[in-house]
Amino acid sequence: MKKLFSIVLVMASVLALATSCNKKDSEPMYVSIATLVEGGGLMGGGVYVEFDNGKTAYVTNASDLQINPSFDSEVRAMIYYTINEEQSSHAGYDMVITLNMVYGVITDYVRYIDDHDVGNISSYTAGIAINEGYYANKWITLDIAFPYSSPSKEHNVYLVYNELPEHQGMFQNMYADDGYLYLELYHDDDDDGTTNVFSGFACWKIRSNIGVNIDDYKGIKILFWNYKSNKADVSVLDKPDPETLTVAQ
Numbered sequence: 001m002k003k004l005f006s007i008v009l010v011m012a013s014v015l016a017l018a019t020s021c022n023k024k025d026s027e028p029m030y031v032s033i034a035t036l037v038e039g040g041g042l043m044g045g046g047v048y049v050e051f052d053n054g055k056t057a058y059v060t061n062a063s064d065l066q067i068n069p070s071f072d073s074e075v076r077a078m079i080y081y082t083i084n085e086e087q088s089s090h091a092g093y094d095m096v097i098t099l100n101m102v103y104g105v106i107t108d109y110v111r112y113i114d115d116h117d118v119g120n121i122s123s124y125t126a127g128i129a130i131n132e133g134y135y136a137n138k139w140i141t142l143d144i145a146f147p148y149s150s151p152s153k154e155h156n157v158y159l160v161y162n163e164l165p166e167h168q169g170m171f172q173n174m175y176a177d178d179g180y181l182y183l184e185l186y187h188d189d190d191d192d193g194t195t196n197v198f199s200g201f202a203c204w205k206i207r208s209n210i211g212v213n214i215d216d217y218k219g220i221k222i223l224f225w226n227y228k229s230n231k232a233d234v235s236v237l238d239k240p241d242p243e244t245l246t247v248a249q
Contacts, residue, residue, distance in 0.1 A: 027082045029100055033141055033201060036065070036102075038073040049079065049097065052136040057081075057097045058090035065099065076105040076139065076203040106157070106202035110140070110183060110210055113160040113169065121158060122169065126189035127227020128157065130235040131199070135220055140183075140204045140237070147227060149193030156188040159204040159222070161212070171223040171232060180236070181217040185224035 035050040047065050049057040059065070067075050080101040090096050111118055126146065133142040140159065148155065162168075162184050167175045171184050206214055214220075219238040226233035 029080055029082050031078065031080050033076060033105060033203070034079050035074050035137075035139065036067050036077050036079075038067060048093065049081075049099075050137070052139060052141075054137055055094040056092075057095045058093040060084060060096060060098045062099075065102065071107075071109060072205070072207075074107070074205070076107045076141075076201075078103040078105055078201070105141075106200070107205075108157075108159070108203075109205040109207050111158060111160050112210065113162045113164060113184065115160070118158055118160065121160065121186050124156065124158070124186035124188040125170065125225060126155075126187040127225050127230065128185060128187040129226055129228055130185070130222065130224060130233075133222070133235060133237050134240060135206075135214070135237050136240045138206045138214070140206065140220065140222075142185075142202050142204075142222075142235075143199070144202050145197055145199040146187055146189065147192075147194035147196065148189070148198050149195040153190040153192035155190060155192065155198075156186075157202060158186045160184050160186065161210045163210075170225070174223050174232060174234060179218045180221040181212060181214060181219070183220060183222050185222050187225070 032051065034052065036047055037050055038047050046059075047062040047067060048059055051057070079099055081097040081099050084096040084098060113121060129145040131143040131145060133140065135141070144157065146155065146157075160183065162171075162182070166172060167182070169184065175182055206212070217239075219236060222235045222237065224233055224235065225231070
């Protein structure tokens with residue numbers, strides 16, 4: 001079975017900015033979870049940033065950034081950046097920024113529940129928690145937590161679309177015809193212990209492969225086994241208000 005994420009991976013900085021920070025003290029620094037995109041028509045093989053409100057940013061020090069996209073030439077990251085006000089625009093972009101620090105965020109896409117890369121998902125019953133979450137620009141971003149003990153153990157986390165008849169599986173009885181898109185979150189802890197608790201962000205892209213249009217739903221409901229309450233739980237992500245999706249935070 002393909003191991004997507006490991007404790008060692010998610011606790012480390014997946015992306016590294018090789019250059020030193022040249023930020024002036026007078027320049028405010030912002031932080032945001034965003035998408036780093038490699039190549040494309042805008043920059044011809046370089047790296048640019050796409051924020052969750054759809055705005056794009058030219059990166060002045062993109063040549064210093066090395067990324068390893070998981071798929072679709074994209075990867076999610078927590079970025080610390082300054083806005084170059086004197087360069088309010090660059091051909092094809094909404095803004096110009098300089099990256100000061102970049103930390104990788106777990107990146108995957110929403111899969112079918114019977115995806116052969118997933119394996120025996122019915123056995124992934126380890127508990128997990130969703131502290132908060134939102135979705136925007138085809139990305140679901142969750143602040144998740146789960147127990148662990150050994151950094152050598154590999155933890156797999158999958159967000160899946162259950163297209164089986166009557167949504168067969170451990171969450172079957174939680175489905176309702178209420179206008180929400182239902183997804184299921186599974187966690188395989190590799191028989192790890194529960195000494196510590198990991199907490200961090202994870203992101204999943206809603207691609208056309210699952211055959212749904214998120215705009216047809218009033219929100220998303222994510223079904224998962226909550227390790228805190230030791231029972232099935234649901235996290236509700238309502239449709240975002242575009243006015244609240246700011247670039248700089």
